[in-house]
Amino acid sequence: MSARPGFWRQVYDSVFRHKFGDTPRNRMLQITSNVFLHLHPATVRRHGLRLRYTWGMGGLSFLMFLVTVVTGVVLMFYYRPTAATAYIDMKNLQHEIPFGMFQRNMHRWGAHAMVILVWLHMLRVFLSGSYKPPREFNWGVGVVLLTLTMLLSFTGYLLPWDQLARWAITVGTNMAAATPFLGHQGPGAQLTGVTERTDVRALLLGGPQVGDAALLRFYVLHCVFLPLIASTFMIVHFWRVRKDGGISGPPATDSDAAAGRSGGQS
Amino acid sequence: MTEEHAKNHLWGRRDWLTALGWTAIAGALLAGTAAFGRLLFRRAPIEPPTQFRAGRPADYAAGTVSDRFVKTWRVFIVHENSQLYAILGKCTHLGCTPRWYRRENKFKCPCHGSGFDTAGVNFEGPAPRPLERARVWLDDAGELWVDVGQRYARENWGQPGAHVRVSAARERA
Numbered sequence A: 001m002s003a004r005p006g007f008w009r010q011v012y013d014s015v016f017r018h019k020f021g022d023t024p025r026n027r028m029l030q031i032t033s034n035v036f037l038h039l040h041p042a043t044v045r046r047h048g049l050r051l052r053y054t055w056g057m058g059g060l061s062f063l064m065f066l067v068t069v070v071t072g073v074v075l076m077f078y079y080r081p082t083a084a085t086a087y088i089d090m091k092n093l094q095h096e097i098p099f100g101m102f103q104r105n106m107h108r109w110g111a112h113a114m115v116i117l118v119w120l121h122m123l124r125v126f127l128s129g130s131y132k133p134p135r136e137f138n139w140g141v142g143v144v145l146l147t148l149t150m151l152l153s154f155t156g157y158l159l160p161w162d163q164l165a166r167w168a169i170t171v172g173t174n175m176a177a178a179t180p181f182l183g184h185q186g187p188g189a190q191l192t193g194v195t196e197r198t199d200v201r202a203l204l205l206g207g208p209q210v211g212d213a214a215l216l217r218f219y220v221l222h223c224v225f226l227p228l229i230a231s232t233f234m235i236v237h238f239w240r241v242r243k244d245g246g247i248s249g250p251p252a253t254d255s256d257a258a259a260g261r262s263g264g265q266s
Numbered sequence B: 001m002t003e004e005h006a007k008n009h010l011w012g013r014r015d016w017l018t019a020l021g022w023t024a025i026a027g028a029l030l031a032g033t034a035a036f037g038r039l040l041f042r043r044a045p046i047e048p049p050t051q052f053r054a055g056r057p058a059d060y061a062a063g064t065v066s067d068r069f070v071k072t073w074r075v076f077i078v079h080e081n082s083q084l085y086a087i088l089g090k091c092t093h094l095g096c097t098p099r100w101y102r103r104e105n106k107f108k109c110p111c112h113g114s115g116f117d118t119a120g121v122n123f124e125g126p127a128p129r130p131l132e133r134a135r136v137w138l139d140d141a142g143e144l145w146v147d148v149g150q151r152y153a154r155e156n157w158g159q160p161g162a163h164v165r166v167s168a169a170r171e172r173a
């Protein structure tokens, strides 16, 4: 195509608003002018790169979330959330759908890994004291994210509709029936007046026991509701890391103070 | 709005409109949330039928536990001490279905190992109470009926619906 001489230049400039020469300015522009990269800080402190400090756990947790989102959407192409179809759909995914077994196992291992990594991430934040001011709020956001991860895992557990799934959710929701004030068998149930039909167990199951209604409820929670809420909280979480001054660092020492350095804790 | 006007009025027109706007938005969000909360509980709970016919008393030999209605109704029919009663297959720990082991002469829960004797009384594992019993009765034709919707905890096992006397059944038949 022998278009006007300036044509390809114009296409190029319409996409990229900066040059690519390896200068500090261009490197920053690559980050700040790209929607997919702009979550990254334009500059990173040296200690923030030390794997021994962060363990890379938050980032790996997020990676596992992305893995479950992608493979989960793939599974949704074949999985139907009814008591009559759920189990057979899982079996067909494994034995009849090309790469179905692979996708299902990626989803399952990714989910297990996410649960483990999120706990380790929290442990790291605790051990390095990174919950201290000004990061208390982000610790709180993290607690919500941990809860959401556990809920994602719990709701996903029912979906294969095998014996393990059904009895595990039977046991789990009966434990919910013993929640203080919210469960009909819990302490304070008289005070709040919740009954077998109006307590938190009934809310989860949508019926008297684990059946079609519960499966549909868990499916919607698992595939739409919880991932959306979790994504929202992750956006806040990552944004807050930047606003709180980037990844925390070791506290200032006496020699730092003597030398007029501020240390890493900001 | 002039300086003077603002001085004489604590709340100007704009302040009122702003407050009204935000109140409307907050109200709509609250109403929507409340409506969704209510939506999650049906008006009429869907509950499967609870009564079924369990055959003739003579189908249950003395001293036996039958699990033929466990798959369909989650009920064990027990014939013991010239009584017939229906034990609900729902563990009093966290609700799994125990199994009947004839050789060991006990019900055993697969989830966390609770054990119950032929009367349904717990003797091992985490279950805090004996298994409940469902209402049983004989109709005019002498057939045994069970209603899993009516349940008897141990305190009420003496009540009429908690068991039927088998000798009485023979007399009628």
Ligand code: HEM
Residues within 6 Å of the ligand: A065, A068, A069, A070, A071, A072, A073, A075, A076, A079, A090, A104, A107, A108, A110, A111, A112, A114, A115, A149, A152, A153, A156, A157, A158, A159, A160, A222, A223, A227
């Ligand atoms: C957008 C995100 C997600 C979507 C669309 C999704 C979708 C699904 C679907 C359709 C299933 C049923 C098929 C199956 O059982 O494998 C499933 C199962 C499951 N999900 Fe997810 N999921 C998502 C995220 C997660 C996350 C974050 C976790 C846990 C941290 C998780 C944990 C599980 C578990 C444990 C199962 C059971 C897997 C199995 O037995 O094979 N999921 N998910």
Ligand code: FES
Residues within 6 Å of the ligand: A171, B091, B092, B093, B094, B095, B096, B109, B110, B111, B112, B113, B114, B125, B126, B127
């Ligand atoms: S549910 Fe039966 S022992 Fe826990």
